[in-house]
Amino acid sequence: MAASAGPEIERLIALLAKLPGLGPRSARRAALALLKRREQLLVPLAAALAETAEKVVSCSVCGTPDTRDPCAICSDPARDNGLICVVEEAGALWAMERSGAFRGKYHVLGGLLSALDGVGPDALRVSELVGRVRGGGVREVVLALPATVDGQTTAHYLADRIAGDGLEITSLARGVPVGGDLDWLDDGTIVQALRARRPA
Amino acid sequence: MAASAGPEIERLIALLAKLPGLGPRSARRAALALLKRREQLLVPLAAALAETAEKVVSCSVCGTPDTRDPCAICSDPARDNGLICVVEEAGALWAMERSGAFRGKYHVLGGLLSALDGVGPDALRVSELVGRVRGGGVREVVLALPATVDGQTTAHYLADRIAGDGLEITSLARGVPVGGDLDWLDDGTIVQALRARRPA
Numbered sequence: 001m002a003a004s005a006g007p008e009i010e011r012l013i014a015l016l017a018k019l020p021g022l023g024p025r026s027a028r029r030a031a032l033a034l035l036k037r038r039e040q041l042l043v044p045l046a047a048a049l050a051e052t053a054e055k056v057v058s059c060s061v062c063g064t065p066d067t068r069d070p071c072a073i074c075s076d077p078a079r080d081n082g083l084i085c086v087v088e089e090a091g092a093l094w095a096m097e098r099s100g101a102f103r104g105k106y107h108v109l110g111g112l113l114s115a116l117d118g119v120g121p122d123a124l125r126v127s128e129l130v131g132r133v134r135g136g137g138v139r140e141v142v143l144a145l146p147a148t149v150d151g152q153t154t155a156h157y158l159a160d161r162i163a164g165d166g167l168e169i170t171s172l173a174r175g176v177p178v179g180g181d182l183d184w185l186d187d188g189t190i191v192q193a194l195r196a197r198r199p200a
Numbered sequence: 201m202a203a204s205a206g207p208e209i210e211r212l213i214a215l216l217a218k219l220p221g222l223g224p225r226s227a228r229r230a231a232l233a234l235l236k237r238r239e240q241l242l243v244p245l246a247a248a249l250a251e252t253a254e255k256v257v258s259c260s261v262c263g264t265p266d267t268r269d270p271c272a273i274c275s276d277p278a279r280d281n282g283l284i285c286v287v288e289e290a291g292a293l294w295a296m297e298r299s300g301a302f303r304g305k306y307h308v309l310g311g312l313l314s315a316l317d318g319v320g321p322d323a324l325r326v327s328e329l330v331g332r333v334r335g336g337g338v339r340e341v342v343l344a345l346p347a348t349v350d351g352q353t354t355a356h357y358l359a360d361r362i363a364g365d366g367l368e369i370t371s372l373a374r375g376v377p378v379g380g381d382l383d384w385l386d387d388g389t390i391v392q393a394l395r396a397r398r399p400a
Contacts, residue, residue, distance in 0.1 A: 006266050006292050008255055012248040018241055020233050021226035030219040032291045035265045036310075038253060041218055042290075046249035048212040049234070055208055056235065065205050065235045089230045093398050110236075161382045 009035070048112075063108035063125050063131070065090055073097075073106060082103040082139040086129065086158060088112055088146060096144065107132065112150040113157055124154075126161065133162045140168040147174065207245040207375060208234070255256060261332070263308035264323050265290055271305060273297075280304040282339040286329065288312055296344065304342075307332065312350040313357055324354075325363065333362045347374065 006011065017027035034042040056066070059071035066072055073079065082148045083104025087093050088111065096102050121127075127169055133141065141162060145151040159169045174192035176185060185193075205213065209231055219225035230238045235241040258264070259271035265280035266272055274278060283304025287293050288311065296302050298307075309324045321327075334340065341362060345351040376385060 005214055005290070006256070006272065008248070008252055008267055012245075015241065015245045015248050016219075018233075018237075019216075019230040021222055021223075021230060026221035028294065030221060032289060033218075033220050034249070034252070035256065036291065037218075042249060042253045042273065045212075045215045045244055046253055048208070048215050049242060049246035049249065052208055052212050052234070053238060065209065067208055072206065086381050089232060090205070090235065093226060094228065125389065130215060186350070 005031075020147065058108075062106045064093055064106060064129070065089075065112060079101075081137055083142070084129075084132065084138055084140070085142045085144050087144050088151070088154075092144060102142075104140075107143045109145075109154070112145065112148075113154040121161075123159070126158065129158065130161055133164070138167065138168060143169065143171045143172070205231075242342060244277050258308075261308045263310060263328070264293060268334075277305075281367055283342070284329075284332065284338055284340070285342045285344050289356075290352070292344060304340075305320075308373075309354070312345065312348075313354040314350050321357070323360075327356065327360065329360055333364070333367065338367065342371060343369065343371045345371070 005028075013024075013027045013031045016022055017024050019027075019065065022030060055067045056065045056182060057067070058071050059066055059069055061070045061073055061074040064071045064073060068075065070173075072090065080103055083102075084107050085093075085096060085102055085104055086107045086109060087096065088109055090108055093108060095104050096106075107125065109126070109128050109129070111119055111124050112117055113124070114147075129141075132138065143155040143158060145155045155165050163169065173196065174189065175196060176189065176193045209372055210232075212226075213227045213231045216230050217224050218223055222230060234245065248365075255267045256265045257267070257269050259269055259274055260264055261270045261274040262344055264271045264273060268275065280303055283302075283353065284307050285293075285302055285304055286307045286309060287296065287297060293306050293308060296306075304330075307325065307329050309326070309329070311319055311324050313319055313321065313324070330337065331355075341358075343355040343358060345355045355371060363369065373396065375396060376389065376393045
C-alpha cells in the first residue's frame with residue numbers, strides 16, 4: 001500500500017491499527033475522523049494519551065492501572081481487606097466494579113499461564129499474590145479467571161500455590177448468563193448449569 | 201457506568217469511543233491494550249497524534265491533509281494540472297492513490313450536500329473548486345463522488361456550477377466490482393452494469 005497520506009499520517013494509521021478492534025481499513029477511517037475533528041477529537045485524544053502515559057502507574061499492591069499508588073481501591077478503608085478477587089486484566093476488574101457486587105480488594109495477574117505462548121508464573125504477578133496471602137488477614141481468595149483452558153489451568157495453579165490453613169479459595173459460579181437463551185449456549189455451559197441447578 | 205477506572209482513563213475511553221469503528225466496549229479494550237503496551241503503543245500513539253495535530257494542515261489548493269502546503273500531490277510537477285478529481289474526503293483520495301490509476305490533481309470537498317443534515321455549498325470547498333476551474337488550464341473534472349443520493353445530488357450541483365466551454369465533466373463508471381458476485385449485488389448496480397455493457 002503506497003504511503004499516499006504522507007509519513008506522519010501513515011505512522012498514525014499504523015499505530016491506530018494496533019488497537020484491538022481496529023484493522024488497517026478502520027484505522028484509516030479513524031485517522032480521517034481525527035483529522036476532520038482536530039479540536040474536538042485529535043487534540044484532546046493526544047492530550048489524554050500523554051496524560052495517561054505520564055500519570056497512570058500500576059498499583060504496587062494489586063497491579064491496577066491508576067494515577068495513585070496504592071490505587072483508589074487498595075486505599076479505600078471501606079473495602080474488605082480479607083477478601084481478594086484475582087482477575088486476569090484490569091478490564092475484568094472494571095467489569096466486576098460495574099456490577100457493584102464485590103466490596104473486597106483485587107489482584108490483577110497481568111495475563112494467564114500459557115504453555116503455548118510460553119507464559120510462566122514469573123511473567124505474571126503470582127509471587128505478589130502469594131506475598132499478600134502469606135502476609136495475613138486474608139480470609140478468602142476469589143479466582144475470577146476466564147472459563148477457558150488457560151484460565152482454569154491458571155486457577156488450579158494459583159489454588160495450589162496459595163493454599164493454606166483457614167484460607168478459603170473460591171471461583172465464580174458457572175451457569176446460564178442473564179438473558180441467555182439455551183439455544184445459543186454451548187454444551188459445556190449447559191452441563192455445568194444443570195449440575196449446579198438450584199431450587200427455583 | 202461507574203467511573204471505575206479513574207477519571208483520566210475514563211476520559212481516554214470516552215475519547216477513543218468517538219473513533220469510527222470503536223464503541224464503548226471496544227474503546228475500553230483499546231484503552232487496556234494501550235495501558236499494557238505503554239512504551240510500544242501508548243507513548244508512540246500520543247506522540248503521533250500530537251505531531252499530526254501540530255504539523256498536518258489542509259492543503260490550501262486541494263484540501264488534502266498534509267504537512268506541506270501546497271501538499272505533495274499539488275506540488276508534484278509530474279502530475280497533470282489539467283485533470284482534477286473531485287472526492288468527498290481524503291479517504292477517497294487515498295483509495296484513488298492506492299489504485300495508482302490517476303495521475304492528475306485532486307479536490308477534496310470535505311463532505312456532500314445534504315438537505316437532511318443541513319449541509320449547503322458554503323460548508324464545502326465548492327467555491328475553491330469553481331475558482332480552480334475558472335483559473336484556466338483545466339480540461340477535465342472527474343466527479344468521483346459516492347453512488348448515493350447525496351453523492352449524486354452533489355455531483356449534479358457541481359456539474360452545473362463548473363460547466364463551461366471546453367470543460368469535460370465526467371464521473372466514475374458504474375458496474376460490477378472486481379470479484380463481485382451477481383448474487384450479492386443490489387439491483388441498481390446490475391441495471392447500470394447491464395446498460396453500460398461492453399463487447400467482451
